[in-house]
Amino acid sequence: AEGASDVVLYKIDVPANRYDLLCLEGLVRGLQVFKEKPHAVAAVLHDVTFTQERYESFIELQEKLHQNICRKRTLVAIGTHDLDTISGPFTYTAKPPGDIRFKPLNQSKEYTATELMSLYKTDGHLRHYLHIIENEPLYPIIYDSNGIVLSMPPIINGDHRKISLNTKNIFIECTATDLTKVNRFTVILILLLFCNNTIYTLQFKRLDESAESIAQLLTRMCLRSEVSGEGDLIQVEIPPTRADVIHACDIMEDAAIAYGFNNIVRSTPRTYTVANQLPLNKLTELLRQDLAAAGFTEALTFALCSEEDIADKLRKNIAETRAVHISNPKTAEFQVARTCLLPGLLKTLAANRKMPLPLKLFEISDVVLKDETKDVGARNNRRLCAVYYNKSPGFEVIHGLLDRVMQLLDVKPDRNQGYHIQAAEDSTFFPGRCAEIFSCGKSIGHLGVLHPDVISRFELTMPCSAIDIDIEPFL
Numbered sequence: 228a229e230g231a232s233d234v235v236l237y238k239i240d241v242p243a244n245r246y247d248l249l250c251l252e253g254l255v256r257g258l259q260v261f262k263e264k265p266h267a268v269a270a271v272l273h274d275v276t277f278t279q280e281r282y283e284s285f286i287e288l289q290e291k292l293h294q295n296i297c298r299k300r301t302l303v304a305i306g307t308h309d310l311d312t313i314s315g316p317f318t319y320t321a322k323p324p325g326d327i328r329f330k331p332l333n334q335s336k337e338y339t340a341t342e343l344m345s346l347y348k349t350d351g352h353l354r355h356y357l358h359i360i361e362n363e364p365l366y367p368i369i370y371d372s373n374g375i376v377l378s379m380p381p382i383i384n385g386d387h388r389k390i391s392l393n394t395k396n397i398f399i400e401c402t403a404t405d406l407t408k409v410n411r412f413t414v415i416l417i418l419l420l421f422c423n424n425t426i427y428t429l430q431f432k433r434l435d436e437s438a439e440s441i442a443q444l445l446t447r448m449c450l451r452s453e454v455s456g457e458g459d460l461i462q463v464e465i466p467p468t469r470a471d472v473i474h475a476c477d478i479m480e481d482a483a484i485a486y487g488f489n490n491i492v493r494s495t496p497r498t499y500t501v502a503n504q505l506p507l508n509k510l511t512e513l514l515r516q517d518l519a520a521a522g523f524t525e526a527l528t529f530a531l532c533s534e535e536d537i538a539d540k541l542r543k544n545i546a547e548t549r550a551v552h553i554s555n556p557k558t559a560e561f562q563v564a565r566t567c568l569l570p571g572l573l574k575t576l577a578a579n580r581k582m583p584l585p586l587k588l589f590e591i592s593d594v595v596l597k598d599e600t601k602d603v604g605a606r607n608n609r610r611l612c613a614v615y616y617n618k619s620p621g622f623e624v625i626h627g628l629l630d631r632v633m634q635l636l637d638v639k640p641d642r643n644q645g646y647h648i649q650a651a652e653d654s655t656f657f658p659g660r661c662a663e664i665f666s667c668g669k670s671i672g673h674l675g676v677l678h679p680d681v682i683s684r685f686e687l688t689m690p691c692s693a694i695d696i697d698i699e700p701f702l
Contacts, residue, residue, distance in 0.1 A: 253288075304403070305400070309388055312387070314371055320368060445485070450466070511698070514632065537566050539684070566595065574685060585621065587614070620676040648662040673694070
């Protein structure tokens with residue numbers, strides 16, 4: 228260790244919901260309050276004094292917020308400009324890319340917006356944002372009263388109005404598709420970097436469970452609190468930097484964090500209860516063991532999938548699937564909640580098709596279906612699905628598995644009081660090789676040989692038979 232530095236480095240893990248802790252100023256502010264050193268904060272954009280460190284921190288925080296709360300600029304984009312070099316009113320409009328021309332930040336000449344898209348395709352930083360607007364007929368643009376371009380959000384600012392170490396007054400413009408996010412973004416950016424702190428040192432006191440102590444704990448977590456005087460009620464003030472607080476349980480969580488989870492004394496519950504496994508889960512566990520004993524391997528697949536997986540690949544119409552759609556999917560692979568287990572098993576087969584045949588897989592899990600009778604508009608449905616993949620379809624194997632499952636459930640083969648199958652047509656299955664399964668007169672699923680188009684669309688080459696049934700009626 229000779230010659231090694233004596234500097235101590237700390238690695239700090241910041242929760243995904245604490246945007247206010249993404250910079251040094253935010254961390255220091257949070258620590259000061261936690262150590263019971265509260266301070267009053269005022270934020271202005273006039274008479275700003277930049278140092279090199281503060282300037283770099285300002286730029287760095289913008290980028291971190293862009294990556295987090297702004298979802299890589301898809302929800303919010305910010306532009307900062309030297310207020311002394313511009314004049315209002317400002318115009319936020321949209322124009323064809325060929326009609327937009329300006330000198331972008333850190334460039335020496337003017338470009339059209341079309342030329343900028345080509346220029347930045349090789350830029351390691353900006354190329355990740357081009358897709359947001361590059362295929363649109365009109366590009367957003369912001370002008371000042373003299374017709375000078377301030378920015379072309381969410382890509383680049385104009386070079387003429389850029390801020391520097393000598394900037395005293397800052398004009399911040401935020402463009403967004405989410406009003407809530409842009410409000411939070413602007414407040415966090417201003418309060419954390421342009422503030423005057425008044426620090427008070429308070430004496431630590433032993434913690435207990437009184438209302439006063441809980442109020443003290445919350446205050447240490449940047450949630451200024453005080454006992455209201457009405458019994459044990461506590462009035463909590465939520466600062467604008469704490470955008471993660473959206474419910475009373477978030478406040479209680481902060482109180483527990485400040486107190487320390489390991490400091491909570493174990494105690495016997497005041498109410499005597501006996502825990503019991505949910506009947507549906509118990510049935511699921513029992514079936515899993517016996518299906519594995521029957522020679523099938525259990526798979527656990529994603530609960531989210533693409534629209535193509537549950538519709539086009541299964542030769543169905545997406546409008547008829549009762550699928551719950553994700554409003555802002557991260558990738559095309561996770562657009563909807565699955566409405567059946569079959570696509571996940573077929574993708575698992577495709578990933579393991581080099582394994583020795585036959586491949587026999589099963590899964591017992593929930594699917595999600597739209598249901599207008601429910602408060603949330605959807606419900607979970609526990610289903611059983613199994614596939615048999617080999618050189619021959621193996622319909623008899625899947626049929627035998629159905630008989631075994633019904634035997635385990637103590638359901639007799641009877642048209643009225645038990646179970647039976649009858650020929651049916653389903654676009655996912657091969658014509659004439661599909662049957663609908665009935666139990667006590669109600670349809671609970673299908674079994675059969677999959678259609679060749681379904682096989683090929685999941686990149687498989689051998690025949691495959693499958694069974695898909697609802698197990699909730701057997702509770």
